[in-house]
Amino acid sequence: MSSIIKFIPDGVCSKEIxxxxxxGKLKNVEFVKGCTGNAQGxxxxxxxxxxxxxxxxxxxxxxxxxxxCPDQLAAAIEKTLKE
Incomplete structure (x- = not known):
């Protein structure tokens, strides 16, 4: 898997991850909107x-x-790995 995954999170300030x-390694994680400092961290x-x-x-x-947002990133990763 090396194509960019776009995930629409639910129940958080971020609009896209x-x-x-x-x-098997996570690369180029980006959050759109949300708490900028936490997302960058x-x-x-x-x-x-x-x-x-x-x-x-x-x-x-x-x-x-x-x-x-971290929980939603986990959900996005799990969904991606199941596909």
Missing amino acids: SFYICD ISKLVEGMDALDVAKRLKGIKCQNGTS
């Missing part, structure tokens, strides 16, 4: 990490509406 997975921290490991670490983190 994009990334790609190459050789998450993006830099997960760059090059194992995608499944990122999903496991971020799944279940809550901010509002029972979810968060």
Whole structure:
């Protein structure tokens, strides 16, 4: 999988999450809108990490509406890996 994945998150301030997975590693994570500093921080921290490991670490983190941008990134990764 090396094409850019675009995911529309639910229940968070971010309007879109994009990334790609190459050789199991997460690359170029970008959040559209939302909390800029947090989104940039998450993006830099997960760059090059194992995608499944990122999903496991971020799944279940809550901010509002029972979810968060990290939780939505985890959902996007899990959905992508199942396809």
